[in-house]
Amino acid sequence: MGDPGNGTYDLVIIGAGPGGYTAANRAGQLGMRVACVEKDPALGGTCLNVGCIPSKALLHSSELFEEARESFAEQGIKVSGVELDLPAMMKRKTKVVTTLTRGIAGLFKKNKVEWVSGTAKVAGAGKVLVTAADGTTKELATKAILIASGSVPIELPGLAFDGKRIVDSTGALELSSPPDELIVVGAGAIGLELGSVWRRLGSKVTVVELTPGAVPGMDREMAKLLERALQKQGMKFLFETRVESAKVAGERVTLSVRGKDDTTSTLEADVLLVAVGRRAYPDLLGLKEAGVETDARGRIVVDPHFATSVPGIYAIGDVIAGPMLAHKAEDEGVACVELLAGKAGHVNYDAIPAVVYTYPELASVGITEEQAKEQGLEVRIGRFPFIANARAKTMGQTEGSVKMIADAKTDRILGVHIFGTHAGDLIAEAGLAIEMAASSEDVARSTHAHPTLPEALKEAALAVDGRPLNA
Secondary structure, rough: OOOOOOEEEEEEOOOHHHHHHHHHHHHHHOOOOOOEOOOOOOHHHHHHOOHHHHHHHHHHHHEEEEEEEOOOOHOOOOOOOOOOOHHHHHHHHHHHHHHHHHHHHHHHHHHEEEEEEEEEEEOOOOEEEEEOOOOOEEEEEEEEEEEOOEEEEEOOOOOOOOOOOOEEEHHHHHOOOOOOOOEEEOOOOHHHHHHHHHHHHHHHHHOOOOOOOOOOOOOHHHHHHHHHHHHOOOEEOOOOOOEEEEEEEEEEEEEEEEEOOEEEEEEEOOEEOOOOOEOOOOOOOOHHHHHOOOOOOOOOOOOOOOEEOOOOOEEEEHHOOOOOHHHHHHHHHHHHHHHHOOOOOOOOHHHHOOEEOOOOOOEEEEEHHHHHHHHOOOEEEEEHHHHHHHHHHHHOOOOOOEEEEOOOOOOEEEEEEEEHHHOHHHHHHHHHHHHHEEEEEHHHHOOOOOOOHHHHHHHHHHHHHHOOOOO
């Protein structure tokens, strides 16, 4: 870890999450003298340490556990005595996280990025005050400041996190044993993913959601497929239900909820996971005193070049408007730094994919069918089921389908939604198609290897024109 002293930097980045560390590495590649300030002991932010990466490690491990118990036999694989070793599973998760965070430190060294450990505060344009863990302070002088401080879980009134009975996503990744009963408040990606982990490991899971369906904002037809799949797996949903209060007594949590018919009822569980979303975290950075404008939701207001209301101060990622996704923050970080270097940095917000890593996965890029109707667009829609895909059949994973939305006049692809195995990987082709302004015919005429899952995208593209070959 470098000691910057009081030298002048080209760029000081606050936050070493995906947006911050990616921006730092790109700045280093471009020859800037850059420092990245991080308050936590490890680099990587929420995503690597207590978010995306550890949750995906547990999702993968729990999927294998469930497959070994329930699916291996039909594949001709006989196993017996399958048991859960949760400490070993958690140890593997930690190893994955540690390997990746150390990798970032290695990239910092390679790109000559100085890692400054401590809590940052903007002392004005061109000045960042860093307070180390031992209380000592130092001031960093810089030409530009980039805020990449991320977000934190939203805490509902009356449901304060205690890290044991009422937990946020971080707490849900550290449970010492599968709770007999788990209640999840919020049917978004985080709640469904973590609920899936513990259901596979033996918990009875109930999801309470305020809106009429799971994963609000995703294409409703495809979201319904996900709901039905999770219900079939044993997850229970209470939609249009509001949490009124929660009380912890001993080793149980009692939850009072109000349903859509305005009647109240009581739910009980061993653990309550509150996963109703995240809020921007520009807290404690001194931005208000520095004159940085924020919106009604506490997010930093920026222009198309990520500049704030104060010259020389920029912001990216979860602290500004837009989807709170690691890859969105990464691309914004690169674009912002390249613009600072006089290059043509750009982010196409129409081509940012979103993935729910349940089983099967739900992935989406571009507009939904509902958004097309709201915008008054005339579209054609092609669908193709995985049950008609040869590779999916050989894998025994035929649940789900691909849905492609194209402009009726130009045939340009406007949105693609995939529910099925490896949807999070398959959506990349759709994102590239939208980025390149491809038509459904372009995808339909692209040769796809056989037998592969991506053939389902080609078939959906053919279906836009009413001519699928295998369904």
